[in-house]
Every structure is written in C-alpha cells, then in structure tokens.
Amino acid sequence: IPCSAFLARIYCPLILFLDLDLGSSEALRLVNGPHRCAGRVEVFHSHQWGTVCDDGWDLNDAAVVCRQLGCGTAMSALGLSGFGEGSGPIWLDGVSCLGTEATLTECSFKPWGHHACNHVEDASVVCSGSGIASIPKLRLVGGLGKCAGRVEVFHNNNWGTVCDDSWDLSDAAVVCRQLGCGVALSAPSSAQFGWGTGPIWLDDVSCTGKETDFFECPAKMWGSHNCHHGEDAGVVCSASNSSSVDLQLVDGPHRCAGRVEVFHAGQWGTVCDDGWDLKDAAVVCRQLGCGGAEGAPPQARFGQGTGRIWLDDVACAGSEDALAQCRARPWGQNNCNHREDASVVCLGTGTTNMSTVRLVGGPHHCAGRVEVFHNEQWGTVCDHGWDLSNAIVVCRQLGCGAAVSAPTRAFFGRGQDPIWLNSVTCVGTEHALVECQARPWGNSGCTHEEDAGVVCAGDAHSCGALKAQL
Numbered sequence: 122i123p124c125s126a127f128l129a130r131i132y133c134p135l136i137l138f139l140d141l142d143l144g145s146s147e148a149l150r151l152v153n154g155p156h157r158c159a160g161r162v163e164v165f166h167s168h169q170w171g172t173v174c175d176d177g178w179d180l181n182d183a184a185v186v187c188r189q190l191g192c193g194t195a196m197s198a199l200g201l202s203g204f205g206e207g208s209g210p211i212w213l214d215g216v217s218c219l220g221t222e223a224t225l226t227e228c229s230f231k232p233w234g235h236h237a238c239n240h241v242e243d244a245s246v247v248c249s250g251s252g253i254a255s256i257p258k259l260r261l262v263g264g265l266g267k268c269a270g271r272v273e274v275f276h277n278n279n280w281g282t283v284c285d286d287s288w289d290l291s292d293a294a295v296v297c298r299q300l301g302c303g304v305a306l307s308a309p310s311s312a313q314f315g316w317g318t319g320p321i322w323l324d325d326v327s328c329t330g331k332e333t334d335f336f337e338c339p340a341k342m343w344g345s346h347n348c349h350h351g352e353d354a355g356v357v358c359s360a361s362n363s364s365s366v367d368l369q370l371v372d373g374p375h376r377c378a379g380r381v382e383v384f385h386a387g388q389w390g391t392v393c394d395d396g397w398d399l400k401d402a403a404v405v406c407r408q409l410g411c412g413g414a415e416g417a418p419p420q421a422r423f424g425q426g427t428g429r430i431w432l433d434d435v436a437c438a439g440s441e442d443a444l445a446q447c448r449a450r451p452w453g454q455n456n457c458n459h460r461e462d463a464s465v466v467c468l469g470t471g472t473t474n475m476s477t478v479r480l481v482g483g484p485h486h487c488a489g490r491v492e493v494f495h496n497e498q499w500g501t502v503c504d505h506g507w508d509l510s511n512a513i514v515v516c517r518q519l520g521c522g523a524a525v526s527a528p529t530r531a532f533f534g535r536g537q538d539p540i541w542l543n544s545v546t547c548v549g550t551e552h553a554l555v556e557c558q559a560r561p562w563g564n565s566g567c568t569h570e571e572d573a574g575v576v577c578a579g580d581a582h583s584c585g586a587l588k589a590q591l
Contacts, residue, residue, distance in 0.1 A: 127542050147526055149225055151188055153204040154360060158192035158248040161204040164212050164225070166233055166484075171210035174238035175200030179520035181220035182228065183246040184333075188226050193250035205539040206240035207485035214238055221331065221559035226484055227576065230532065233484070233540045233581040259299055261356055263314030263523035268302035268358040269446045273320050274335075276343055281320035284348035291330035293339065293356040293391055299335050301579050302358035302527055303550060306442070306523055313438065314448045324348055329389060354566035357446045359523045368408055370465055372423045377467040379409035383431050383444070390429035393457035396549065399433040401467040410520060412552055415587035426457035432455055442523055444486065463512055469552070478518055478554050482533035487577040490533040493554065495542050495562055500539035503567035504529035510549035511557065512575040518553050518578030522579030535569035543567055 150170075154160025162173045183195035214236035218228035236477030246440025264270030272283045275317075279415045293305035324346035328338035369389075402414035433455035437447035479499070491502045512524035543565040549558035 126146060130161060132286050135256050140394075144149055145373040147236060149186065150209075151186070151190065151192075151248075153202075154245075154247070155238040158187065158190060158250045159204075159246065160247060161202070161207055161243055161245045163207060166210075166212050169209055172207035172240060173216060173244040174211055174214040174236050175235075175242045176214055176219060176238065176335035177243040182216050182218045182225075182244075183248075185222045185225050185228060186246045187250070187423070189247035191250070192247070192248035193246065196249055199247065200242060201243035202241055202243040203245040205243075205537060207243050210234055211240065211243075212235050212240050216244075223298055223301065223416060227531065228364040229505060232482070239398060250464050254466060259296065261296070261300065261302075261314075261358075262317075263355075263448055264357075264446065267506060268297070268300065269314075270355060270448075271310045271312070271317055272296060272354045272356055273317065276320075276322050279319055280586050281322035282317035282325060283326040283354040284321055284346050285347065285352045285354040286346075288354040289496055290426065292335075292354070293358075294330040294557065295328045295332045295338060295451050296356045297358035298333065300358070304359045304523075304525060306359055306446075307357045307440075308356075309357065309438070312351050312353040312355075314353075314355045317353045318350070318555055319402070320344060321346050321348050321350065321353075323420060357441070359525065368405065369428075370409065370467075373459045373464075373466070373481060375470045377406065378423075379464060380421070380583035381465055385429075385431050388428055390431035390460060391426035392435060392463040393430050393455050394461045394463040395455075395457065396434050396436055397463040401435050401437045401444075401463075402440045402467075404437045404441045404447060405439075405443055405465045406467035406469070407458075407468070407517070410469070410552060411467035413467065414465065416464075416466040418466065419461065421460050421462040422464045424462075426462050427459070429453060430459065430462075432456045432458050435463075442517070456484045459525045478515060478516070480519065480521075480533075480577075483574075483576070487516070487519065487579050488533075490531070490540075491515060491554075491573045492536065495539075495541045498538060500534035500541035501569060502545060502573040503540055503543035503565045504571045504573040505567065506544050507573040511545050511547045511554070511573075512577075513549045514547045514551045514554055514557060515575045516577035516579070519552075519577065520579070523577065525533070525576045525578050528574035528576065529571070530572045531570050531572040533572075536572050537569070539563060540565040540567050540569065545573075 148165035151160035153428035180198045183198035187195045213230050216297045229237045261270035273280050290308050293308035295548050297305045307584035324341045326340040367384035382389050402417035406414045433450045435449045477494045480489035492499045517526045543560045545559045
C-alpha cells in the first residue's frame with residue numbers, strides 16, 4: 122500500500138473492509154468469475170493490479186489462494202486465461218507453493234514483474250466456497266487483536282470455549298490458518314487470555330496441523346468434556362505482530378526508559394499500572410529492541426500522561442514478542458487515572474545503530490536478502506549454517522515480528538558487494554545479529570549464490586503503520 126495520506130485513505134479502508142490478511146502490502150482477488158471465490162488471479166503491487174502467469178501453476182498454488190481469501194479448498198487451478206485475459210502488468214511468474222502457506226507472498230516466485238508470458242497465460246482458480254458471508258464459527262478473544270486470544274467456537278447459536286486438554290501447536294496452526302493470521306507462535310493453556318463464559322464446546326482436540334478447517338480436527342462430541350474455564354485454550358498467531366501496538370517510552374532519560382504509551386484509534390494514550398510487573402516490562406523492552414527489563418515502575422514515575430488510558434490489567438507471560446499478544450481489558454476500558462500510569466526501564470539505552478542490518482530484494486522491508494553494514498559498506502551473509510534461529514534475531518532487530526522462514530541459495534537474488542559474514546550461529550535470544558557467533562568479518566569462502574535471506578511475519582508498510590495519517 123503506498124505510503125501517502127491520499128492513497129492510504131483510498132486503499133487501506135478497502136483492504137480492511139475485505140478483511141484481507143496478506144502478510145505483506147500486496148492484495149489478492151479473483152475476478153471475472155461467477156463469485157469472489159472463482160476467477161482470474163490478480164495481485165496488487167506497486168499501486169496497480171496485475172495478473173499471475175500460469176507457468177508451473179498447479180493445485181498447491183490454488184490452495185493457498187483459496188485459503189488466503191477464506192474461500193475453502195481449491196477445486197481447480199486453471200491456466201490459459203480460463204476466466205479471460207487480464208490487462209496491465211503480469212506481476213508474478215514461476216509461483217511455487219507447497220500448499221500449506223497462509224498467503225501467496227510466502228510462496229517462491231520470480232522477482233516482481235519478471236516473466237516471459239502474455240495475458241493468454243493468465244492463471245485462474247476455482248475454490249469450493251462461494252464467498253457468501255456467514256456467521257463466523259471461530260474467533261480469538263481477550264487479546265489485543267483478532268490474531269491472539271482465547272479460542273471460541275460458535276455452536277448451537279452460542280459462543281463457547283475449547284478445553285486445553287492435549288491442546289498444542291498443531292491445533293493452534295489450524296486456527297491461525299483458518300483465521301488468515303499467519304503461522305502459530307504458541308498455544309497457551311490454563312486460560313492465559315482469561316476465563317470464558319458459557320459452554321465449553323470442545324475437548325481433546327487433536328489436529329495434525331495440516332487441516333484447512335478447525336472443525337475437521339478430531340475431538341470429543343460437542344459439549345462433552347471434564348473441564349472448567351480455568352482450562353480454556355488460547356492461540357497466538359504471527360499476524361498479531363504485524364498488527365501490533367505502536368509503542369513508545371516517553372519523558373525518560375533515553376528511548377528505552379519512560380512512561381509507556383501506545384497508539385490506538387489515531388491517538389497516543391497510556392497504560393494503567395494495575396497488575397503491571399516485570400513480565401509486562403520485559404515484553405515492552407523486547408518489542409522496542411531495548412534489551413531486558415530492569416524495572417516496571419508504577420504510579421506515573423516518569424510523569425502523568427494526557428489523553429486516553431488505553432490499556433488496563435495487562436497480563437503478559439513475559440515471553441511474548443509484542444504487547445499486542447498479551448492479555449488485557451478491551452481498548453479504553455479501565456478504572457484508573459493518570460496518577461497510575463505505568464512505566465518501564467530497560468537495560469539498553471536504545472543507542473544501538475539498528476541500520477547495521479537490512480533486508481533487500483523482497484516485497485517489503487521485513488523480507489529479503491540479509492545485508493549487514495561493516496567497514497562503511499553493505500555486504501551479504503553466507504547461508505552456511507543459516508537457520509530459523511538466525512532469522513529470529515534479524516526479525517527482532519528490525520522490529521519485524523516473528524521469523525517465518527530462513528531462505529538460502531540467494532532466494533531473494535544475489536548481492537554484489539562483499540560477503541561479510543559466514544557460519545553465523547545464533548541462539549535465537551540475541552537482540553542483534555552482531556551478538557551471534559560467526560567467522561571473522563569477510564572470511565567467507567562463499568559466492569553470492571549462497572546469500573542468506575529472511576522472511577518475517579511483520580510488515581512496517583502495512584495499513585496499520587498509516588493510522589496516524591488517516
């Protein structure tokens with residue numbers, strides 16, 4: 122989505138209205154078919170809709186499109202402009218999905234706009250669904266967004282919860298996929314997002330993790346359980362990072378200490394100190410790239426804020442990557458005043474130069490080839506030993522949420538400058554790539570065909586980053 126106030130007003134509301142959760146700034150649609158779940162595949166990139174070439178287009182690719190659009194399963198993957206020839210750019214070619222991806226942009230493909238096709242080869246999809254709106258059957262509540270919270274299902278005209286007996290990451294993966302919320306980061310148990318009310322509808326849920334519909338998973342009969350609401354199951358998905366709370370610490374000695382303020386509904390506001398503790402502070406420090414938490418002062422230690430008190434009763438486990446993943450009251454509901462504004466003191470000072478690492482050649486600044494700045498020059502990283510632990514550190518350093526994958530073999534194209542690092546070995550808890558073990562600078566023995574890449578869950582150019590302009 123273009124970062125101008127005028128275009129943001131046009132495109133962001135449209136995309137939010139369609140409820141497209143894309144994992145990036147590119148939108149997706151099916152056109153010229155009988156309904157919105159069948160038609161020619163079109164993607165939005167660089168301010169313009171364009172088509173997809175049918176080279177290698179198959180049912181795995183179609184499955185991802187149908188899942189992303191909430192259109193059920195893929196019935197067919199048509200080539201040769203089965204729903205008519207498009208116009209404008211042909212944006213994607215050589216698309217190759219495994220079929221389990223949550224969004225099309227997680228699949229491999231040639232660089233945007235690179236192809237040897239014409240519109241006679243436009244790809245199409247027919248999904249099992251019709252796209253007709255219906256009552257939602259699955260939701261996450263009690264978190265700070267639709268992609269983190271207590272799992273609730275709709276049955277017999279009533280919302281109810283899911284018991285955490287045998288609840289694990291495979292179950293959470295299906296929930297995240299069905300809700301269009303990316304991949305599952307955790308599957309909290311013991312009512313981490315608060316006790317639900319009403320029936321406990323499901324117990325002993327046992328998903329393989331590959332299902333496209335949560336209700337395909339084995340479980341006890343509806344309403345049959347031996348649980349109470351203290352065992353309500355929860356889920357945290359990767360997309361909760363991309364819509365995470367804009368956050369800052371103000372009126373302190375540096376950017377890593379001060380009064381906690383969050384941005385919501387076009388306005389900065391504070392956080393009440395009810396229940397505020399070091400676990401909550403740890404999440405704030407982690408999200409801001411400020412190291413560990415040293416203190417969580419209550420009672421407006423850094424002065425009273427003004428405006429709204431947005432959050433109250435925040436209750437983080439301490440392991441979350443963003444405040445949006447923590448349990449809290451709904452936005453704006455509190456019984457506080459600004460004398461109770463919460464604060465944080467982090468161990469870091471925020472003076473680290475975050476621009477010493479970047480991702481280039483991808484669809485946005487949270488996915489691409491890894492480049493590091495050394496000796497006054499940008500260079501790449503060799504993929505020897507490159508894995509998800511390394512990618513986690515890069516995503517954390519860039520404020521891009523969770524790591525989705527760690528592509529190798531110059532997936533995002535070959536660099537041209539020095540290969541600065543090789544055999545990088547991160548534990549995954551480091552706050553910057555330079556804290557990880559590696560060979561000495563410039564000692565690589567690699568070629569640019571081995572350049573490492575990273576795909577993070579977040580995208581700082583999403584509509585959420587434009588709220589202040591709307």
